[in-house]
Amino acid sequence: MTEQANILAQFSNALIESNVAANARVAAIQITTGRYITGSLWRSDVVITSEQSLPGREEFDLMAAGGATVKAKTVGRDVGTNLAVLKLEEPLSAANVVSAGAHVGALAVAFGADGGGHATARLGVVNTVASEWYSSYGGRIEQKIVLDIELARSEEGGPVFDASRGLLGMTTFGPRRQVLVIPTATIERIVPILLRHGRIARGWLGVALRPVAVPEALEKAAGQSSGLMVMSLTDGGPAANAGIVAGDIILSVDGASTRRMRNITARLGAESIGRGVDLRFIRGGAVTSRQATITERPSS
Amino acid sequence: MTGASKVLTEARLRVALSASDSLRHRALSRLLIDAGYIVVDVHDLADIVLADGDFIAGEKRPTVILGDSDQSVSGLLPRHADAHQIDAALRAVAAGLVVRPPAAKETGFAPMNEVPDVEGLLTPREVEVLSAIMDGLTNKLIARKLDISLHTVKFHVESVFRKLGVGTRAEAVAKALDSNHFKMIKL
Numbered sequence: 001m002t003e004q005a006n007i008l009a010q011f012s013n014a015l016i017e018s019n020v021a022a023n024a025r026v027a028a029i030q031i032t033t034g035r036y037i038t039g040s041l042w043r044s045d046v047v048i049t050s051e052q053s054l055p056g057r058e059e060f061d062l063m064a065a066g067g068a069t070v071k072a073k074t075v076g077r078d079v080g081t082n083l084a085v086l087k088l089e090e091p092l093s094a095a096n097v098v099s100a101g102a103h104v105g106a107l108a109v110a111f112g113a114d115g116g117g118h119a120t121a122r123l124g125v126v127n128t129v130a131s132e133w134y135s136s137y138g139g140r141i142e143q144k145i146v147l148d149i150e151l152a153r154s155e156e157g158g159p160v161f162d163a164s165r166g167l168l169g170m171t172t173f174g175p176r177r178q179v180l181v182i183p184t185a186t187i188e189r190i191v192p193i194l195l196r197h198g199r200i201a202r203g204w205l206g207v208a209l210r211p212v213a214v215p216e217a218l219e220k221a222a223g224q225s226s227g228l229m230v231m232s233l234t235d236g237g238p239a240a241n242a243g244i245v246a247g248d249i250i251l252s253v254d255g256a257s258t259r260r261m262r263n264i265t266a267r268l269g270a271e272s273i274g275r276g277v278d279l280r281f282i283r284g285g286a287v288t289s290r291q292a293t294i295t296e297r298p299s300s
Numbered sequence: 301m302t303g304a305s306k307v308l309t310e311a312r313l314r315v316a317l318s319a320s321d322s323l324r325h326r327a328l329s330r331l332l333i334d335a336g337y338i339v340v341d342v343h344d345l346a347d348i349v350l351a352d353g354d355f356i357a358g359e360k361r362p363t364v365i366l367g368d369s370d371q372s373v374s375g376l377l378p379r380h381a382d383a384h385q386i387d388a389a390l391r392a393v394a395a396g397l398v399v400r401p402p403a404a405k406e407t408g409f410a411p412m413n414e415v416p417d418v419e420g421l422l423t424p425r426e427v428e429v430l431s432a433i434m435d436g437l438t439n440k441l442i443a444r445k446l447d448i449s450l451h452t453v454k455f456h457v458e459s460v461f462r463k464l465g466v467g468t469r470a471e472a473v474a475k476a477l478d479s480n481h482f483k484m485i486k487l
Contacts, residue, residue: 033354035368052409082409134412173408180409209485213421226421228485249424253487261414264487 018109018165019121024094026158027070028063028113029086031055036063036115038158039072040170042191044091049157050172051077051084064092067117076194080139080202081186082172085194097159099184100166102129102145107163110147110171110179112155124149126168138202138265142189145169145181203268203275204297205253206237212249214282221287227251228258230281242279242292249282268294313394316361318342319352328352328386335387348394350386353379362393375399413485420463429456434473 027047028036037054039047039062047062054077062070072086102108104126112120128146135141147160151171160168160181169181193200209228219225227249233240244250254277256263267277272294280289315337319325328350332339340346342356349356349363356363364386367379375393377385378401389399422430425446432442443453466472 032368035354050409136410136412138412175408175410177408205487207487209487210427211415211421211485212427213423215423215425226415228415229424229427231484247424259415261412261485265412268487 014163015109015121015123018161019111019119021095021165022109022111022121022159022161023065023119024092025097026065026111026113026119027092028115028117028154029054029072029157030061030063030115034115036113036154038112038155038171039086040157040159041092041094042085042187044094045088046191046195047072047086047088048170048187048191049084049086050170051079051082052173053153053156054084060086062086062088063113063115063117065117065119076198078139078190078194078200079137080135080200081141081190082135082139082182083170083187083190083194085191087195097161097165097167099188100162100164100168102126102143102162102168102181102183104129108147108149108160108168109162110149110151110155110158110160112152112158112171115154120152120155122149122151122155134262134265138268139200140186140266140269141182142185143183145183146174147171147179147181149179150177151179199299201270201273202297203270203272203294204237205239205268205279205292205294206234207239207244207250208232209250209258211258214249214251218282218285218287222251222282224251224257224259226259227282238292238295239279242290244279244281244290244292245283247283250279251282251287252278252280254278312336312338313348313390314338314340314344314346315390316340316342316344316346316349318349318356320354321352324352331383331386335383337390348390350390362396364389364393364399377401422460422463426456426460426463429453430460430472430476433457433460433469434476 025041027039029039029049030036039049042048058074060072062072064070071089075085075087077084106126108124108126110122114120124147127148130144133141133144156171156173158171160171162168167184169183172180172182174180208231210231211226212229214222214225214227230244230246230248250258253264254267256267273296276291276293278289279292315332317329317339319328329339349359349361351363351365353367363373364375365373366377366381375389377389392399428446432445439450439453443450464472464475466475
């Protein structure tokens with residue numbers, strides 16, 4: 001068999017080349033002595049990583065390609081999109097990357113940092129691509145991308161490339177250690193805000209709710225068969241100020257039915273802060289409504 | 301030696317304690333002695349190792365670590381685990397079991413819970429009845445508390461059981477504790 005015809009060798013060599021390219025794009029972020037998570041070099045002086053795995057510290061030591069240690073400061077984090085941004089004290093050289101779209105079945109290579117100045121690689125395919133979704137913290141993620149790759153704990157936060165070395169995004173552990181990708185589009189939207197403000201502002205009503213069935217007698221007046229019962233309110237929060245009390249069953253926020261949580265979350269983005277919204281709810285056997293002014297969610 | 305005292309002697313496990321912070325070392329050592337363990341140096345003969353923070357490279361004995369998440373270790377506890385948790389974990393790991401804390405981080409980055417289908421949702425009255433059941437109240441006491449007839453309480457309880465797909469009060473409580481239906485939504 002000629003070298004030309006050996007497709008497996010070509011495939012393997014291509015992977016080696018992409019690893020060489022990726023090596024300069026990962027840095028190991030030291031969590032404790034001997035423990036690391038992976039950071040992806042986003043710009044020459046900006047590293048992004050998985051927010052959920054980054055301890056709440058101001059400063060970290062990073063081990064870059066080749067073993068150089070660089071200090072970095074945490075400049076912003078967002079639980080909603082699982083992104084944390086670190087600013088390097090000295091810039092590293094990083095070749096430009098192009099972002100790429102994810103396609104089901106496409107090859108994906110996920111890179112990590114091993115804590116010794118080298119990159120680690122995992123090969124798999126894109127398992128799922130679906131439309132935008134909202135995380136349990138209310139962050140909007142442009143696309144749902146799942147890989148059929150297993151990652152070590154230290155490899156989370158690394159970049160994922162397709163076969164043409166296009167950047168799909170950053171790896172993140174989902175439920176049951178499923179490997180999700182925070183898409184490049186989400187990173188491009190969130191990172192500049194985190195660099196400027198350190199956080200992503202979200203709208204807030206100050207209520208804890210539980211889904212309930214609307215009592216049959218009220219279904220007609222309510223126009224829906226379920227709602228969210230107010231279990232507790234934050235004193236001085238927007239809902240409390242609007243006169244909402246525990247036991248009220250909220251039916252809609254600004255016309256969006258509480259049947260679909262994502263519709264509600266979509267109405268509580270940064271742009272909603274300061275705006276008045278109509279809360280429609282059931283109290284004492286009748287449907288009524290109040291105006292509440294959305295404020296910024298306090299950092300918890 | 302009687303059978304009972306033999307068991308007691310065997311129950312005194314030798315724990316090799318490793319903690320680089322001397323204050324932590326002293327506190328953990330105190331805690332272990334109070335719980336009836338024999339504390340030895342990390343290199344001495346021991347039944348089990350308790351390490352504070354970092355994993356000891358090359359350690360082959362059963363190990364419980366405080367504040368680490370190295371999945372190759374049998375026993376993982378949060379850094380601020382209390383005396384009962386440390387005691388329970390040491391005994392479990394010494395017996396060959398694996399111990400993991402129900403860490404929130406293990407759940408990973410998850411999508412928002414959508415509101416469940418209306419078929420499974422309880423009415424506000426049924427929510428009241430269920431929380432009374434969770435408080436351990438009998439039907440008679442629930443009727444008095446909510447100021448409704450015993451017949452009505454029975455009707456609501458049956459409806460709650462049907463919606464939760466359970467047959468007993470204990471099952472209803474268990475279901476209510478771990479079901480998505482009862483997760484609070486914070487807005």
